Amino acid sequence: MPEPATLAAFTTLRLGGPAGRLIEAATEAETLRALRSGGDQLILAGGSNVVVADEGFPGTVVLLRERGLRAEERDGAVRLTVAAGHPWDDVVATAVSNGWSGIESLSGIPGSAGATPIQNVGAYGQEVAETIVSVRAYDRARDEVVTIPAAECGFAYRTSVFKHNSRHVVLAVTFRLSASARSTPIAYAELARSLGVEQGATAPLEEVRATVLKLRAGKGMVLDPADPDTYSVGSFFTNPVVPAPDFERVRALAADLGPMPSWPAGGEIKLSAAWLIERAGFTKGYGSPGRGVALSGKHTLALTNRGSGSAAALLDLAREIRAGVVERFGVTLHPEPVLVNCAL
Known part of the structure; x- marks a missing residue:
């Protein structure tokens, strides 16, 4: 497990550097007191949809622990x-x-x-x-x-x-x-x-x-401490939603790749990010052993920490995948998790 002194201990990716200050709030009163203490703040609970930089977060991290x-x-x-x-x-x-x-x-x-x-x-x-x-x-x-x-x-x-x-x-x-x-x-x-x-x-x-x-x-989307395929934020990219003309353009580019999944979305068309990623050449398990990060061996939409990765390496992999999908299909993928003290 990650060192408790780092935010990696509080994220499902098991990545992230130290916090300037850490407050655990077990009641609403404690939460409000922490929130009113001022300064730059990061709010964390399950830590399942966040990528925290290797440098961590220099402000106050408030851990929401109230249940009920x-x-x-x-x-x-x-x-x-x-x-x-x-x-x-x-x-x-x-x-x-x-x-x-x-x-x-x-x-x-x-x-x-x-x-x-x-x-x-x-x-x-x-x-x-x-x-x-x-x-x-x-x-x-x-x-x-x-x-x-x-x-x-x-x-x-x-x-x-x-x-x-x-x-x-x-x-x-x-x-x-x-x-x-x-x-x-x-x-x-x-x-x-x-x-x-x-x-x-x-x-x-x-x-x-x-x-x-x-x-x-x-698909490796249920947390399992024994399975690095689950050391992720779940789906890293959202499914892109495009206007009908863009959909027809992408479908033409993908004509030799078999049926392309799509769904109506409020007058536009939603595409499958996982399908685009795989057809752009990034198959399950894609990654570099030396970087300690890779696509999940079960699902191409999950970027995983194989146990020795870093946030920087994970974001590099995400950039590589995003660029590959743009090159192949002209579609830009957008990250689903919140990026803390880092950017894609």
């Missing part, structure tokens, strides 16, 4: 409020075991509940924007705790008003789930096939969760 869930069930609906530091997969497991549907396809995603609205976390046809009612946050500009309704969160594909903006710090999230032992309609083709149902059908919550966990594990 509160559920109110009425008229077939459940309002579930979760503290920001609560592990996300525990939230999903709790919902599934209680027969609350709406987030079952988000099983196995590492990190904390508080990170989910920031990234508008999504997978296998679900995203948290579909179930979030409101976000409780500390507003730095007003120096007060506010409740932000979902309509004001600016949710879009893997983003929100909270991403790349330090004004608000998420303290808790309230979700609206359905009191049902069956899932929401299965929208993702791979998941539907694995469950043996048609797209748009439903399935028992427990079966959906077990199937998603199996699919994610097969």
Whole structure:
């Protein structure tokens, strides 16, 4: 394991240098006290969607450690409020075991509940924007705790008003789930096939969760201390969304590579970053042993620390992949994780 003195100890990549100061906050009061202490601050909880520079972060790192869930069930609906530091997969497991549907396809995603609205976390046809009612946050500009309704969160594909903006710090999230032992309609083709149902059908919550966990594990997307393929931030690049003319141009360039995955996305077309990466020549496991970083051996969208890597080497690999995809297809990939004290 990384040295506790470095931020590598608090990230799923196991990369990152020292913090100028480290504060662990186990309650909302402790969190607010830390946030009001001033200076440059970095907020961390699960550390699953962040790349921290080898030089670390010279300011104060606040570790959100508050946990807790509160559920109110009425008229077939459940309002579930979760503290920001609560592990996300525990939230999903709790919902599934209680027969609350709406987030079952988000099983196995590492990190904390508080990170989910920031990234508008999504997978296998679900995203948290579909179930979030409101976000409780500390507003730095007003120096007060506010409740932000979902309509004001600016949710879009893997983003929100909270991403790349330090004004608000998420303290808790309230979700609206359905009191049902069956899932929401299965929208993702791979998941539907694995469950043996048609797209748009439903399935028992427990079966959906077990199937998603199996699919994610097969791609190295479930944390496993014994498996370096999981020392990652999950998907490093977002799936690019392009206008229809660009889609036709890319499809023509890829005509000799077989069917190109694509999905409608609000009048534009979403492409598969993993498909583009692999067809640009970066196959599973691609990397240099001397650098200590490589693409996952299970999924080309995950850049991994093989145990002896550095943030600098990981970013070099990301730049190489991004440049290769631009050269082959003319599409620029954008990083999904937050980059701290470093840039791509």
